[in-house]
Amino acid sequence: MDGRRQPIEGFMVELPSGVIFEVKGLLHPPGKVLAYPRYLPDPAGDRVREGRRYRKTASWRERQALLREGPLSRYVAYDPVLGDAFCFLSLAELAAIYDPVARLAELRRRAGELARPGREALKMAEELVERAGLSWSDAGVSGSLLVGLSGEASDIDLVFYGRDACLRAYRALREMRDDGLARPLGAEELLAILAARSADTLYDPEVFTAREPGKLLQGTFGGVPYSVRLVPARGPEPYGRVRFRALGTAEIRAVVADASEAIFTPCRYRLREVELLSGTQEPEVLVSFRLRFCEHAREGEEIAARGKLEEAIGPGGRRELRLVVGGRPGDYFTPLRP
Incomplete structure (x- = not known):
C-alpha cells in the first residue's frame, strides 16, 4: 500500500x-x-x-x-x-x-474480513470518530496493523492528525474512559511495559505505577491494549524555517509552567524555576517525540529530566532553548512525586 x-x-x-x-x-x-x-x-x-x-x-x-x-x-x-x-x-x-489514513480506510472496506486486533482497532476508531464528530481523513492506524505484521497479541495503534481533530479525539477518549469503554492498563500490562521501557529509559517504579493508569492515550479497548498518538499537523513543517543547534547534554529540575501541549506528539512542557544540575544553559521548554512522555506531568508539578540541550532559532532570529528527551541512552523525565 x-x-x-x-x-x-x-x-x-x-x-x-x-x-x-x-x-x-x-x-x-x-x-x-x-x-x-x-x-x-x-x-x-x-x-x-x-x-x-x-x-x-x-x-x-x-x-x-x-x-x-x-x-x-x-x-x-x-x-x-x-x-x-x-x-x-x-x-x-x-x-x-x-499511510495511516489510507490503511484505516482499507480496514473499513474489509471490515467483514478482519480478525483481532484489526477488528477492535476499527471499532475503537469508529467510536472516536463518531463521538468527536471527526472526518475519516483525520484518523489513521499505525504500528503492526499499518504494515500487515499484526498478530493475535498485537496492540491497537491509532493516530489522529490536525490540532482541532486531536483535541476533539482526546475529549472523546475521556468520555470513553468515563463510560467504561476504554479502561486503564492493568497491573500485568503495566509491569510488562515497565520492563520493556526500562531497557532505554530510567523510571521510578513508584511514580510509574501511580501515573501510567491515568493516561488517556494508552489503555485497553475490548480487552486489547491501545495507544493513541495525537499529531497536531497534517503535513510536514517547512524545512529551514526553524534551525537547531545542539548544545550538549543537560540535567535539570524544574516546575512545569504550561502542560497544554502535553497530549501531542511531539509533546511540549514549558518550564519555570529551572535548576541546572549539569549542562551549560537553562532550557525554557522540554520536548519529546516519545509517546511515553505524553501526559507525563501536570502544570505546577516539579520534575527532573535529562536530555539533549538545543537552541531553536526561528524567523527573525527568535531563540528558544529546548531540552529534548528520549533520543539518547540515559535520558529521563519524571515527576518528583507519584
Whole structure:
C-alpha cells in the first residue's frame, strides 16, 4: 500500500531490502524522511507477511545500535537545519510508503474480513470518530496493523492528525474512559511495559505505577491494549524555517509552567524555576517525540529530566532553548512525586 502524502509521524516506510522504518516528527529534509528501523526481515522472526518472517526491534537502544554499525549505518548523516546526525532515507529509494489514513480506510472496506486486533482497532476508531464528530481523513492506524505484521497479541495503534481533530479525539477518549469503554492498563500490562521501557529509559517504579493508569492515550479497548498518538499537523513543517543547534547534554529540575501541549506528539512542557544540575544553559521548554512522555506531568508539578540541550532559532532570529528527551541512552523525565 503506497501513500501519496509526504510521510510524517505515524507513517512507516520500507526499503527494497524489506527493512521497515517508522517515521519520526514533522520536519524532514527535501526528498528525504527521518526514520528509524522498526521491523527487520529475520528467518527466526515471529511475524509473517506474504511468506516472509520479520521481527520487531526490541528497544530504542537496539535501533540506535543498528544505525551505528552494519548496512543501515550509511543512512545516518548530519543535517545542517536539524543540527545533528539522524537516519535519513531518500524518498526515491523507498519500496513502499505506508499511510495511516489510507490503511484505516482499507480496514473499513474489509471490515467483514478482519480478525483481532484489526477488528477492535476499527471499532475503537469508529467510536472516536463518531463521538468527536471527526472526518475519516483525520484518523489513521499505525504500528503492526499499518504494515500487515499484526498478530493475535498485537496492540491497537491509532493516530489522529490536525490540532482541532486531536483535541476533539482526546475529549472523546475521556468520555470513553468515563463510560467504561476504554479502561486503564492493568497491573500485568503495566509491569510488562515497565520492563520493556526500562531497557532505554530510567523510571521510578513508584511514580510509574501511580501515573501510567491515568493516561488517556494508552489503555485497553475490548480487552486489547491501545495507544493513541495525537499529531497536531497534517503535513510536514517547512524545512529551514526553524534551525537547531545542539548544545550538549543537560540535567535539570524544574516546575512545569504550561502542560497544554502535553497530549501531542511531539509533546511540549514549558518550564519555570529551572535548576541546572549539569549542562551549560537553562532550557525554557522540554520536548519529546516519545509517546511515553505524553501526559507525563501536570502544570505546577516539579520534575527532573535529562536530555539533549538545543537552541531553536526561528524567523527573525527568535531563540528558544529546548531540552529534548528520549533520543539518547540515559535520558529521563519524571515527576518528583507519584
